Amino acid sequence: MIKDLIFSMESPYRDTFRIWGYRFGSGEKSLAIVGAMRGDEVKQQFICAQLVAALKELESQGKLIEGHEILVIPSANPFSMNIGKRFWALDGTDINRMFPGYDLGETTQRIASGLFEAIKEYRYGIQMASSYMSGNYVPHVRITKTGFEDVDTARLFGLPYVSLRDPKPFDTVMLNYNWQIWSTKAYSLYGGKNDDVTRHGSRQMVDTLLRFINRCGLSETLPNAVSLAYESLVIDDAELVKINAPAAGILQNLVKAGDTVVAGQPLARIIDPYENTTLAQVDAPRDGVVFYTLNKPLALQHTPLFEIY
Amino acid sequence: MIKTIYETALPVGETFSIKKHVITNGTGKKRFCVVSGTHGDELEGQFICFLLQQEIMKNIELLDGTLEVYPALNPMGIDSITRGIPNFDLDMNRIFPGDASGTIAEQAAAAVIQDLKDADMVIDIHSSNIFLREVPQVRISEMTAELLVPYARKLNTEFIWVHGAATVLESTLAHSLNSIGTPTLVVELGVGMRINHYYGKKMVKGIMNLMASMDIWKGHVDSSSISDPIISTGDQVCFVNAPASGIFSTETHNERIIQKGDSLGQIISPLAGQVIEDIISPCRGYLFTIRAYPVCYEGSLLARIHKI
Numbered sequence: 001m002i003k004d005l006i007f008s009m010e011s012p013y014r015d016t017f018r019i020w021g022y023r024f025g026s027g028e029k030s031l032a033i034v035g036a037m038r039g040d041e042v043k044q045q046f047i048c049a050q051l052v053a054a055l056k057e058l059e060s061q062g063k064l065i066e067g068h069e070i071l072v073i074p075s076a077n078p079f080s081m082n083i084g085k086r087f088w089a090l091d092g093t094d095i096n097r098m099f100p101g102y103d104l105g106e107t108t109q110r111i112a113s114g115l116f117e118a119i120k121e122y123r124y125g126i127q128m129a130s131s132y133m134s135g136n137y138v139p140h141v142r143i144t145k146t147g148f149e150d151v152d153t154a155r156l157f158g159l160p161y162v163s164l165r166d167p168k169p170f171d172t173v174m175l176n177y178n179w180q181i182w183s184t185k186a187y188s189l190y191g192g193k194n195d196d197v198t199r200h201g202s203r204q205m206v207d208t209l210l211r212f213i214n215r216c217g218l219s220e221t222l223p224n225a226v227s228l229a230y231e232s233l234v235i236d237d238a239e240l241v242k243i244n245a246p247a248a249g250i251l252q253n254l255v256k257a258g259d260t261v262v263a264g265q266p267l268a269r270i271i272d273p274y275e276n277t278t279l280a281q282v283d284a285p286r287d288g289v290v291f292y293t294l295n296k297p298l299a300l301q302h303t304p305l306f307e308i309y
Numbered sequence: 310m311i312k313t314i315y316e317t318a319l320p321v322g323e324t325f326s327i328k329k330h331v332i333t334n335g336t337g338k339k340r341f342c343v344v345s346g347t348h349g350d351e352l353e354g355q356f357i358c359f360l361l362q363q364e365i366m367k368n369i370e371l372l373d374g375t376l377e378v379y380p381a382l383n384p385m386g387i388d389s390i391t392r393g394i395p396n397f398d399l400d401m402n403r404i405f406p407g408d409a410s411g412t413i414a415e416q417a418a419a420a421v422i423q424d425l426k427d428a429d430m431v432i433d434i435h436s437s438n439i440f441l442r443e444v445p446q447v448r449i450s451e452m453t454a455e456l457l458v459p460y461a462r463k464l465n466t467e468f469i470w471v472h473g474a475a476t477v478l479e480s481t482l483a484h485s486l487n488s489i490g491t492p493t494l495v496v497e498l499g500v501g502m503r504i505n506h507y508y509g510k511k512m513v514k515g516i517m518n519l520m521a522s523m524d525i526w527k528g529h530v531d532s533s534s535i536s537d538p539i540i541s542t543g544d545q546v547c548f549v550n551a552p553a554s555g556i557f558s559t560e561t562h563n564e565r566i567i568q569k570g571d572s573l574g575q576i577i578s579p580l581a582g583q584v585i586e587d588i589i590s591p592c593r594g595y596l597f598t599i600r601a602y603p604v605c606y607e608g609s610l611l612a613r614i615h616k617i
Contacts, residue, residue, distance in 0.1 A: 249321075
């Protein structure tokens with residue numbers, strides 16, 4: 001393992017801003033993995049830390065296949081995490097809206113550029129992602145449709161779902177999209193809550209990454225790579241039934257992401273915050289699996305509460 | 310008449326609403342709209358909305374048509390000093406044309422488009438953010454320049470910036486309206502969280518001049534005192550970004566011609582008591598943007614110059 005300084009920048013009042021990369025093996029640039037890009041993606045960072053430890057162990061046992069390089073970057077944004085901010089604190093910008101970056105541009109464009117220089121030209125790219133919506137997803141691989149997407153490889157993760165979505169204008173400045181434009185097969189992994197750093201909560205994703213590494217021929221067969229793999233279902237984001245809050249109030253969720261529901265089953269109640277009356281009950285419009293749930297105690301009217309597959 | 314164009318209930322006993330003031334007189338059918346407050350930290354438009362209505366109401370008989378003023382498209386943002394939409398972590402000017410069946414933010418955006426779409430002219434007033442001080446200017450994308458520059462010239466600004474198209478800008482209010490045939494001009498002036506009265510008065514005069522040229526305002530506007538703007542097209546804008554992190558200290562001001570090699574300021578270290586970098590203008594030109602917020606990181610924008 002080589003620990004590499006990928007990018008650094010002096011700050012006016014704080015320690016030097018640094019992005020560290022962990023390289024395993026050498027040869028073909030086979031896989032790059034990026035953890036936290038936002039300050040609240042602690043779980044994403046923790047998954048990468050566990051992966052670094054696992055790869056270190058595999059490397060010492062000679063179980064990584066020679067001729068391949070794997071790069072893991074647990075954090076591209078330690079500064080925001082250290083002060084409890086989601087985005088770049090000085091100007092509120094999001095590094096994941098700055099790709100491919102610009103080395104002579106604004107601060108977060110420079111960070112994105114420094115990061116992208118280090119992670120482009122790999123065969124596979126994985127981002128441990130989080131959505132702008134505050135909620136829990138059933139574990140899935142998400143691919144932005146660019147015309148270059150590779151769905152078959154996405155199945156190798158063995159997660160329950162592979163979700164394809166049409167790009168929106170802002171996708172063009174995100175990592176997943178730009179990786180693909182630069183010929184990397186790019187996957188964003190979603191699942192669980194950003195602040196869940198229990199071993200149990202993150203272990204499935206660590207196993208998922210090790211499974212992918214194994215199935216792509218980058219390691220010898222690993223016990224945790226073959227356990228509990230799913231036959232992924234490929235779905236289009238447009239197929240998900242989206243359910244919005246019919247009223248505003250205190251949100252009482254009755255189901256969790258991953259639950260199976262039947263048509264007519266109550267999914268949530270919205271409660272009057274003054275008189276404890278039920279303002280609205282949200283029922284499942286069809287049989288299916290809960291793909292996404294909002295995880296906030298309050299619901300705004302029309303806010304997306306659930307996605308059902 | 311004050312009208313509500315969108316409203317919805319918030320969770321705990323409060324109604325969220327976006328409002329406009331409709332002022333109609335005469336028999337003219339044209340509709341002229343002034344919108345502002347998309348970003349909660351940009352306040353220049355608040356004074357302009359006030360002053361424009363004061364001037365129009367003084368001589369309401371000279372109005373021939375409809376003036377509609379929407380001071381706050383993001384009222385919760387203005388009310389809480391939040392640039393984006395509180396609760397959503399979203400820049401409102403990145404979600405247009407919105408979605409009538411989406412979140413509150415998307416529904417609000419859709420309602421705004423729906424309400425503005427038949428206007429004969431929309432002026433979308435932005436300040437800069439808190440970081441940059443801007444001369445009053447009109448920003449126009451290359452695709453709409455031919456149609457919009459003649460209108461923009463009437464607005465009494467010193468500068469018109471015709472810029473290249475960026476995909477992300479497709480989700481702005483101006484792009485959404487222009488793409489459905491509603492002429493929309495984006496105005497930027499001043500600095501975030503402050504009101505510059507001189508600039509505000511200058512803009513109101515420009516807006517009334519444009520209204521007069523469209524026959525909505527029958528009053529006299531002294532056209533000889535309207536600024537003849539510099540029009541910047543192609544690659545004429547030079548960006549000066551901070552070469553180092555520190556405190557940007559400057560005694561210079563924008564709205565003037567500077568020479569190549571002139572000082573734009575210094576990046577200093579308050580701890581070491583030293584100058585980290587002297588910032589020198591890389592070209593001769595019209596300085597239209599200068600950094601207002603002193604703390605800067607490597608890459609922070611310090612100045613923009615239209616090269617001459």
